[in-house]
Amino acid sequence: xxxxxRLEVFVGSVDEPAGFALGAFAMSGLLQWLPSYFARAFSxxxxxxxxxxxxxxxxGA
Numbered sequence: 001x002x003x004x005x006r007l008e009v010f011v012g013s014v015d016e017p018a019g020f021a022l023g024a025f026a027m028s029g030l031l032q033w034l035p036s037y038f039a040r041a042f043s044x045x046x047x048x049x050x051x052x053x054x055x056x057x058x059x060g061a
Contacts, residue, residue: 031057 039049 035046035049035053038044038053039046
């Protein structure tokens with residue numbers, strides 16, 4: 001006799017995309033907010049923030 005599908009198989013398959021979507025949403029917000037925060041909090045010129053942030057983001061991708 002075949003076993004019926006268990007509920008945790010379906011719940012587990014929903015958790016991963018939902019977690020990925022939440023992480024992507026949070027990162028997109030941070031990527032927009034962080035450069036302006038660095039410019040204000042550390043009195044850095046916008047060009048320096050852009051160069052350092054772009055370098056770090058480019059190397060990390």
